[in-house]
Amino acid sequence: MGELAEFLTHNDTAFRKARLPALYADFRPQRTLNPDGYSANVTAWRHALSLLARRGLLSQGANSNKLILSLDDSLLRELESRQFGQPLALGTVVRESIAAHAMFPAQTFLQAQQSVLQRSWSGVPWAIVGWTLRQIGLVDPSRGDDTLPKGQYVLLENVEAAAKQFYDIMAEHTSKFDRVFTKSQFYNTFASDLIQGQRLSEADINVLLCYLSRDKGIIEYDGSIVRVKGVGDQTGITEDDKAIASLKEVTLKVKHQADLLSARIDELELEAKKALARKNKVSALAALRQKKVAEQTLSTRYATLGQLEETADKIEQAADNVAIVHALEASSGVLRSLNARAGSPDKVGAVMDELRERAADADELAAILAESTDAVPVDEGEVDDELAEMEREAAEKEDEKQAETAQGILETLPQVPATSPQKVPAREKSPTSETGIGKLSLAE
Numbered sequence: 101m102g103e104l105a106e107f108l109t110h111n112d113t114a115f116r117k118a119r120l121p122a123l124y125a126d127f128r129p130q131r132t133l134n135p136d137g138y139s140a141n142v143t144a145w146r147h148a149l150s151l152l153a154r155r156g157l158l159s160q161g162a163n164s165n166k167l168i169l170s171l172d173d174s175l176l177r178e179l180e181s182r183q184f185g186q187p188l189a190l191g192t193v194v195r196e197s198i199a200a201h202a203m204f205p206a207q208t209f210l211q212a213q214q215s216v217l218q219r220s221w222s223g224v225p226w227a228i229v230g231w232t233l234r235q236i237g238l239v240d241p242s243r244g245d246d247t248l249p250k251g252q253y254v255l256l257e258n259v260e261a262a263a264k265q266f267y268d269i270m271a272e273h274t275s276k277f278d279r280v281f282t283k284s285q286f287y288n289t290f291a292s293d294l295i296q297g298q299r300l301s302e303a304d305i306n307v308l309l310c311y312l313s314r315d316k317g318i319i320e321y322d323g324s325i326v327r328v329k330g331v332g333d334q335t336g337i338t339e340d341d342k343a344i345a346s347l348k349e350v351t352l353k354v355k356h357q358a359d360l361l362s363a364r365i366d367e368l369e370l371e372a373k374k375a376l377a378r379k380n381k382v383s384a385l386a387a388l389r390q391k392k393v394a395e396q397t398l399s400t401r402y403a404t405l406g407q408l409e410e411t412a413d414k415i416e417q418a419a420d421n422v423a424i425v426h427a428l429e430a431s432s433g434v435l436r437s438l439n440a441r442a443g444s445p446d447k448v449g450a451v452m453d454e455l456r457e458r459a460a461d462a463d464e465l466a467a468i469l470a471e472s473t474d475a476v477p478v479d480e481g482e483v484d485d486e487l488a489e490m491e492r493e494a495a496e497k498e499d500e501k502q503a504e505t506a507q508g509i510l511e512t513l514p515q516v517p518a519t520s521p522q523k524v525p526a527r528e529k530s531p532t533s534e535t536g537i538g539k540l541s542l543a544e
Contacts, residue, residue, distance in 0.1 A: 104152055104178045112151060114144035124184035126246060128192055145193040146202055150257040156298050166295050167262060167304040168206055169253045176248060191246040194253065206252040210306065215315045259311050262294040266308070267318065269293060270328050276419040277412060279328035280344040283309075285352070286326045332426045344415060351408045354401055361398040365391055 108115040115123065123141055130138035152158050153169050171194065176186045197203035204216055269290070273279060281289065286309070291300045300308070313321040320327045322337045325345050368391035375383035442448065 102178045102180045104157060104175075105181045107152070107155075107157065108148050108179075112144075112148055115148065119144070120181065120184055124181055124187050126188035128189055128246065141189070142193050142196045145187070145190065146197050147257070149193075150255045153255055154258050154261070154295055154298070165252075165301050165304055166298050167255055167258045167300065167307050169203070169255050170251075171248055171253065172250050173248065189246050191248040194249055198253070202256050204254040204256070206254055206303075206307070209254045210310055212314070217315050254307055258295070259307060262300070262304075262308055263312055263316060263318070265294045266290060266312070273328075274330065275416050276330065276333075277344060277348075277416040279330060280341050280348070281326045282345045282349050283324055283326060285345070285348060332423060347408065347412060347415070351405065351412065354405045354408060358398060358401045358405060361394050361401060365394045365398065368394065 109117065109120070122137070123144060127138055127141045130141070149158075149169055154166055156164050156166060158175070159165055159170060176190065179190070180186045194203060198205070201216060209216060270279070283305075287300075287302060287305050291305065292298075294300060294308070309319070309321050309326065312319045318329060320329060320333075320335070320337050320341075325337045325341055327333070327337060327341045368387045372384045372387035372391065375381070375387060443451075
């Protein structure tokens with residue numbers, strides 16, 4: 101089994117082992133016999149090709165394409181299965197994908213003046229689609245063996261995934277200075293951030309820029325300058341956009357030069373130390389002189405960089421001011437419209453006067469209706485007597501409740517014994533009591 105076939109069986113649920121016989125067979129007859137199965141097979145292979153390209157498995161090297169599929173016979177060999185051989189209907193998958201606008205010949209995609217998404221062939225009868233594809237050489241007139249149309253094809257599934265990631269990234273960058281790039285800046289900024297774990301090629305970036313500008317309208321692009329659209333922006337690339345992009349380009353170059361000079365200064369200092377260690381004073385002095393020149397140049401570069409960054413801050417501040425003024429103008433227009441709908445102050449005053457009059461009329465009617473009723477005035481004394489009676493009844497109920505509680509407690513106490521208490525024995529008579537001495541007193 102080829103490496104790609106092995107990868108699909110482990111990473112694509114549509115390529116489970118039970119489905120492999122149907123996917124590798126020539127399923128073209130199922131177009132009429134089993135349309136659902138035919139569509140499922142085409143969709144499975146289309147997603148598989150997009151997955152392989154997105155993972156960088158269809159081309160090798162740093163410039164391998166992730167959004168563009170390169171088709172030739174080598175792909176059939178790489179997809180070959182030990183058990184089922186090469187896929188027999190891969191050419192049909194490509195043709196159906198082109199008919200459904202899921203794949204596009206690369207040059208056709210890049211050169212189209214209007215959006216390629218405006219029109220779909222999915223609802224057109226296959227006979228008409230087949231005739232059209234035969235005219236551009238994508239269908240074998242003999243309808244014999246399924247031939248693979250060679251060439252480069254844009255994979256819409258991968259383009260849309262990269263576009264969504266780009267949109268999510270730029271949602272956090274709202275200032276105009278952050279939304280303007282030269283083409284090279286755009287490539288260096290986003291090539292490694294739009295497909296997880298992969299780096300887009302320059303060809304991929306060309307396809308993406310075309311899609312974002314022509315088909316999605318997210319950016320303005322003239323071939324060299326890119327601007328992500330914002331609220332209130334003018335149509336097309338302006339001179340301001342070109343100036344901002346140029347300023348950013350120069351700033352990046354100066355930063356790069358400063359980094360190189362810093363590294364060069366460190367190298368010269370190390371070289372001078374090594375020369376001194378070898379007792380080579382001439383080489384040490386030469387290295388130090390070069391270091392001094394590099395330091396002076398670096399100082400100049402940092403001064404220039406400071407001016408460039410200050411200018412960038414001023415431009416960004418001015419752009420923010422323009423956005424604020426536009427927002428204030430829009431708010432003023434909203435207030436004007438709402439006030440016009442509410443009416444003039446005199447009109448509002450008249451409405452309030454009439455409202456007060458109608459409220460006064462309602463109060464007067466209520467008073468008249470109240471006077472017309474035979475309502476008997478409430479006797480406050482009777483109310484007080486009734487309240488006192490209710491309080492007395494409540495107090496009686498509370499007393500009864502407390503009495504019942506006390507009785508319950510008494511019933512739980514043990515009863516008093518019925519036997520008579522024991523008599524306390526009489527105290528024995530002492531000699532004084534017997535003789536009567538104890539009753540004598542001094543008074544006698």
